[in-house]
Amino acid sequence: MKTYLQHPFFVLFLIATTHIAVAQVQNIEIIGTLEEEETAQPIPYATVAVYNTTTKELITGNTTGDRGKFRITIAKADFYLEISFMGYKTKTITKYSVFNGKVDLGSIQLSPDRQALDEVVVTGEVSKTVFKLDKRVFNVGTDISSTGVSALEVLNNVPSVNVSIEGDITLRGSGGVQILINGKPSVLADQSGNALGTITADMIESIEVITNPSAKYEASGTSGILNIILKKEEKEGWNGSISINTGTPDNHSIGGSLNRRTEHFNLFTQFGAGYRSLPRDTKAINRNLTNDETVFSNGEEFRNEAFFNITLGTDYHLNQYNVFTLSGNFAYEIEDQPSKTNFSFFNGNDLVSRWVRNETTDAYNPKWQYEFNWKKTFQNNEDHTFQLSALGSFFGKDQSSLFTDTTLEGDNVDSNQRTATNFQQADYTFKADYVNPLTKEYTIETGAQYVINDVGNDFEVRDFINGDYVTNEDLTNNFEWNQKVLGLYATGAYENDIWGVKLGLRIENTDLSTLLTNTNEANSQNFTNLFPTLHTSYKVSENVSFQAGYSKRIFRPRLWDLNPFFNIRNNFNVRVGNPDLQPEFTDSYELTSIYKIGKASMSSSLYHRYTTDVVERVSSFENNVTLTTPQNIGTSASLGFETNGKYNPTKWLTLTGDFNFNYFDRKGTFENQTFDFTGSRWSSRLGSKIGLPADIDLELTGNYSSGFETIQGEQRGFTSLDFGIRKKILKGKIVANLGIRDVFASRKQERFVNQPTFETYDYGLRGRFVTFGISYGFGKGEAMTYSGRRR
Template identity: 30%
Template sequence: MKNIIYKALIAILFLSGSTTAFGQSTTEKVPITGMVQDTEGEVLANASVAIYDEAEENILTGVVSNPDGNFTVEMEPGQYVIEVSFLAYNSYKSEIEVEPGQPLDLGTIELAAEQSELDEVVVEGQRSYMEMNFDSRSFNVQDDVTSLGGSALDVLDNVPSITTDFEGNVSLRGNQGVQILINGRPSNLVRNGTDALSSIPSSMIEEVKIITNPSARYSADGTGGIIDIILVDDAELGFNGSVRGNAGYPQDYGLGANLNYQRSKVNWFLNTQVEYESEPESGSTFQSFSGDTTYAYQELIDTDETEKEANINFGADIYLPADQLLTLSTRINLEDQTEDRNLNYTDYDPTNDEVYRDVFDNWGVVQRTTRDVLEEQRESDFDVRAQYEKTFKENNDHKLVADFDYEFGEEDGRTNFEQFVEQGTGNEVRQRTNAGEIYREARLDIDYEQPLGESAKMEAGLRFNYDWQDNDYTVEEFQNGNWVRTPENIGAADNFIYLENVNAAYAIFNGELKPFTYQLGIRAENTNIESELDQSGTTSSQSYTDFFPSVFLSYTINELNSLQASYSRRISRPWSGQLLPFTEIENERNREIGNPDLKPEFGNSFELGYLRYWETGSVLTSLYYRYRTQVIEDIETTEIIGGQSVNIEQPINLASEDAWGVEFSADQELFDGLQLSGSLNIYQSNREGQFQGVLYTSETETFSSRIRVRWQFLDSWNFQSYISFRGAQNTTQGRRAGRSFVGTGLSKELLDGKANVSINVRDLFNSRNSDREIIEPNYYRNSQYSWSSRAFRLNFRYNFGGE
């Protein structure tokens, strides 16, 4: 591993050594400035700016635009031709005159996406699937045929550097401490972990942005970095929109629409989606224990999960005088979910007092037990938002943005358990749980940007965030014809109230010292947390203030080669599901309990990147190192409850971690219409910590990789396919096996490009499974789970309207 990283570093240094010498002229020169963006207002970093002589026979000099799209080039007085170009965009060319002592500001230069003509049919050039900048990588997933009809989790599972698992956890470069944003802001869709991302249809997502080393502009939450999900915005003049539908196997149906109506100074928008999904899940567990007693058992799980969901997002963009924009919107999300699980336990009598890793044929069966679980859950979420933006006329980069968001909702769940002994001795058991949550969250962001001179900019902002939750939980058992509360060792009933208040302020300065550009930032966050268990009277509180600096330094070698070094300090606060001190009893042998005393993780991240462009592609090579403290990890222990051994899983602040690695991301057009992209992340992670007097350590070397091919052929056909790999990994208590899976899709445009029909297959070889081991001196457990079988989807979309 160290040799691989060392060789990669040598390669970067070798490539960076190919710089050309910079000469100096004693002749007085005049600065020429401008900013490059696309027709949608997005800045284009690393756009090439070339200055020709008046006859356009020779290139006299050239630069590239900085991360903010700005450029400056100095020329002696005279007549010239300037050309601005960027991959996959039409070039801009214009004659200019430079006069002595008079700086020339060309203002904003817009580049349009390339177009080509085939037999008089105009085909718009598509954006590259992967667009790379130093502070982020953007993946244009709106045309991702392989995830159509799915959810945001399906989309993320196709994006390089990101991995997901059957519990809904999302990791970035192997780190689960990730902050997920929706349109650049936090959302209640991910307030209780990431499983709720399944409620965002893939067709609503335009772009996924990965920020591995965020600046002070962003909330410091997330030691692993930021994943920003950008939703579709199809606003055009007049009435326009699209309708879509999908059907799949296993059962997967959806209908949705995006509607816009823009006239004069107001754009009305409406996005809605209804879905029905039912899919099977299955798993198995083998467990062996040898201590005061010796036992072994096998568990088989079959689950049918059914989900009904409806959401609507309605609002308006109001264009006010003096370059002001006010956006008002509201969102409603309703969800009804049912899980019908069947668990079958077989208890064995091992022949010897030792820990086993599999069942032997000569073992006797002590007991066979069936446990039926029916879980019903309803959830409703509401969001009201107002965003104000003021752009000052003298410069589009001079602006003020204020964003207020109020979110509220509730969740109710009921679970019934029935347990029967099929073979051996034992009593029938009937249990039930009731859980409820009410939450309120208010957030206000104020951001201000102002250019300072020709090549500098100042940014500053404030955030006020208030989060309140009220959770109820009861566990009952049917005894002697009555439902009664269970003892605490089975599941304590209580009411948990949680309050979190995070206020923040930040300042950033961007500057340029040719050929370097730099950014210095600092963010201060004050956190106050209070929690209380009503019935037990247990309270907890935390209050702390921390500072989070960020530093970025970029060196432009030439218009095709650049280097950047960056540093940031981050925090990962535990989410509410990790804090709830209630015991999940749906699985009699394995229980989960939260930890209200969890403290946040802290991380320091260093990164060195080399970005190389050429005519038909690009590659980004990144070396990174991350150090984390108070790392949160789920630890399993064994307890005897009611004469039976039960595994207890609880999150704790276990360890410190050193992690380092090298990542390659590349995008290459092989020939017209055929594009190949891929990524490879090789990293090592070392953890060490203690819990209850036991030392837990892990040293793992592993990798993750994705390869994607996109082929546009004939007039309107689009074929896409990908393969994803993730290597095996050691954990502090055992090992997680590697996995690979394949997805593919084919689409066809109809009705002069207004309609699109596609078919895709997820997990083509049915290999997207989880395989984990817990290996302890007196305890072994192997769990295998398949949470998404092979799935087929047929999708249709129709676009209409517009002027």
């Protein structure tokens, strides 16, 4: 198969010979449109070469445009055409008709060349991982990009990354992964919809895996970052997908995405609408050891939600050096949260009273977000860049609740209450990044980020007294939280083909203030911290590499950690925030080895983390009521080992596994009580993907999380199993999915608190979820399931 356009001398030859042909007198114009045989979609950038019938020599040629059209002018002579494009069979055209000096070939269809694809894999353009200083770079080769799969399936080929059939992404077995597109947040990276379905493998240059971020990234960080780098020559045309889903408990939705790429614009939109229900079974026991009184409770909670969201955005390529992005999203949710909790109060073995507490809650949640981004590439080097971005978001909640207590037996405990919540949160992020590769080995980076979080939560509780609802001043207040974080960073790196080192320093100033307006209780904190980072890597061979890294991280208390007022659904088990909570700081050290053994790829890490002012949830007990609040308690030193791997023994079977062991040493005191102890916890995950005949994929994933000791008791472990099956139709243009989460309803959360004067037990279970969806993809996008997951 001839792919001449890969050679610059051939391109120059085409240009030169085309101009010569135009200069001749008796000319023939050849026109036509190139399409895919299976989908009738246009094929841009294919090679159309014109040869002399007698001498077999190349006369001239051209490439197809973004809509698959081509136009060639030649001198009148005998000729034939060869049309070629990577991944398709070369087509030779020898029969044609000349009419009025024109040859109109109409629609020309190319069929996929499976054998050629196999040959490409063998010749060396295979996907592989390159190890950089603070990240691993998975370069997408033709073995993946020629098959037309989506970005999610490309991610699933990346070592340490796993994507379930439903589209959930984990890194080293952990969720909460941040997805970036070309180094920045984007609505195209939104995991709550099918946005990644509009990005196909042949649009992707590489994927960066960052498990221990450098100073370039904010110090609060996430469990990991996956940065998808798109090729500059993204395929032009229409991409899109639409999905319909149903499930039990109720999970019904319709979602879609549409993407249009031209030479200068990339226009995209997404939408989703549906209804879902999230039930939860609960149990609790409060036992007073001083007087032998016990409160038992059990019930069922629901969060029913109707939702709608839409996204609009565009990338504008002003020229090859400047790209602007503007996008916005609007969502609206209507919530209904019914719950029913049964209570029993015992004194010893004697029943004192039994009652039921019902809740009716309604909430309306508008939210929107918007983004502006400008990326400039300098002419001297495509890696020499400047990027400026601004992001904003708003979330509101107008919620009202009615609680009614009805005595069933024994003493009367009826106590009806009403609550009202008016919540508003606005977040703004402004960011600038500059990267300059001074030489092939030396690179500097610098930048700044300013984040504003502005939150107000007006919460009122009213008790039913003598026929009227009266405001409870002890539980009513308006909480205002404002946080501003300014960060500046600089990094310098040296890297050759074997070894490299990268140093970085980030400075962050945090200005935090909280105010309880009704009581005028204010708390202000302003602190500046340095966050150094150090990364190095050494490449032993193509199959073995080592990385080492150090970073200092921060956990800043969130709104629900600081806000002293919470839902009183169960008024014997109440969680409240702590406005005086301080941030915790962690020094993180990590040594990682990455190696390939045959068809298996493995990654193992030995890590140590030392954390100060550890945030722990502490329970206190008064009048048989358990009050849980976060507190800063001492230090935690942990030593851990983590390993994960992926093994492809055959084309139809993929095995993945993750194992994490953590030994910790806790030290601290709180209210004259010492919390010094050591413990360990471990978790494992084993998954298998099986390719069955008729384009059917089967997936089984088992999870285990061990129990572990806490500062006041223990938390039990659990085992669970997830199941998924997927059927592709029409070469993946239609996809049907069936998924079962927690097949045996065994993912239980059980927590014990054992103290000298009281004991508590908490239990929660979401249960089994079954979903079924069918999707259709058009253009160059694959069908992807829109699951309607909560944003």
